[in-house]
Amino acid sequence: MAEQAHSDEPLLVTPLHAEHVALGARMVPFAGYDMPVQYPTGIMTEHNWTREHAGLFDVSHMGQALLVGPDHETTARALETLIPADIVNLKPGQQRYSQLLSEEGGILDDLMVTRSGDPAEDGKLVLVVNASMKEADYAHMQARLPANVKLVRSDDRALLAIQGPKAAEVMARLAPDTADMTFMAVKATKVAGLDVHLSRSGYTGEDGYEISVKAKDAVALWRALLADPEVKAIGLGARDSLRLEAGLCLYGHDIDTTTSPIEGGLIWSIQKRRREEGGFPGAARIQREIKDGAARVRVGLKPEGRAPAREGSIITTPDGREVGIVTSGGFGPTVNGPVAMGYVSKDVSAVGTDLHLVVRGKPIPAKVAAMPFAPHRYKR
Structure with a gap:
């Protein structure tokens, strides 16, 4: 969650900036934008509201773009030279998660x-x-796409996410045709009379939708969703604690250019055809790690007691051998205790393994834990 902007650059704002300020949000620099970290009720309340009702997130700082080619096969094959997912066989009206890879098989970014x-x-x-x-991603893609496939930025669009067990009911009241969608399905429709593109997906482990809308319509959509008593605005603080409990990676923390998708536990995002055929950057390394296993892997960690182990905490065996590092950590309100993720050597990665997390110089006992920490509730 700690993507701070450089202080000498003016902060960008999303089309909903004035709405956050009017709601009393505490604004912080995040990825170059002035973003709401929390509203007056606080992170814990916002987290719990999303798990029990429906939380509304402004994620308009994310990069939205189109790849445009003469036909699906051409566009999909062009993208497949940069990512390891099977896009050729992606069905119409569906979304897929993947990673932009370096030639060494490290993760330049993850994307939908x-x-x-x-x-x-x-x-x-x-x-x-x-x-x-986003700027680095767009430049990377533009430099490598064939002449007949163009990257077109969608900077004129905003992105909202509504997440939680009541999200589907709220959406059904505003857009009845969204109710029967399943996880990772996409649709163009109208919500509260506004043209949108939406997917049944999110970053909290809960059921919900991500809604792309023209920037000029963002405030109207935000207000229409917030008018429902089941919906409250949620800031980046709870977004981070929700995704951590869901065991989801944050780019620049749990995955980066030094980690491969296999080390990151993301083999599920590489479909069988691509595992076998390769043809993406770093394929030799990734295929080798699929076959032999990676030397280190991302695991869930549950520290004893109430003190959270933050990013950067060293992970050791109980006898003091250094075996890894925490990449995300905090207090899990749903779990009612501290949770963390990190990378450890393969030999100490089994669920139930006893480890120590060094917090402020003091080793805290912890166990390798199965993820997610809070169950996923996607609509399958």
Whole structure:
């Protein structure tokens, strides 16, 4: 959650900035934007509200773009030279998670790729990338795409996410045709009379939707969603504690250029055809790690007691041998205790393994834990 902007650069704002300020949000620099970290009720209340009702997030700082080619096959194969997911066989009206890879198989960023359900849009793929990486991602892709596939930025769009067990009911009241969608399905529709593209997905482990809307309509959509008593605005603080309990990676922390998708526990995001055929950056390393296992892996960690182990805490065996590092950590309100993720040597990665996390110079006993820490509740 600690993507601080450089102090000498003016902060960017999303189309909803004035709405956050009016709600009394505490604003902080994040990935170059002035963003709400929490509202007056606080992170714990916002976290619990999202787990029990529906939380509304402004994620308009994320990068939205289109890849446009002559047909689906051409566009998909161009993208497959940069990422390890199977995009050729992505069905219309579906979304898939993947990673932009370096030649060494490290992760330059993670992203969502969507294929429209509209046959008229069939040469187009919609991409959503991380705010902190979008300029680098766009430059990386533009330098490597063939001449007949273009990257078109969608800087005129905002992105909202509604997450939680009541999200589907709220959406059904505003857009009845969203109710029967399943996890990772996408649709173009109207919400509160506004044209949107939405997916049934999110970053909290809960059921919910991510809604792309024209920037000029963002305030109207935000207000229409907040008008429902089940919905409250949620800041970046609770977004981080929710995704940590869900065992989801934050780019620049749990995954980065030094980690491969296999080390990161993301093998599920590489479909069988791509594992076998390769043809993406770093394929030799990734195929080797699939076959032989990676030397280190991302694991869940549950410290004893109430003190959280933060990012950067050293992980050791009980006898003091250094075996890894914490990449995300904090207090899990749903779990009612501290939770963390980090990388450890393969030999100490089994669930139940006893380890120590060094917090302020003091070793705290912990166990390797299964993830997610709070169960996923996606609509399958």
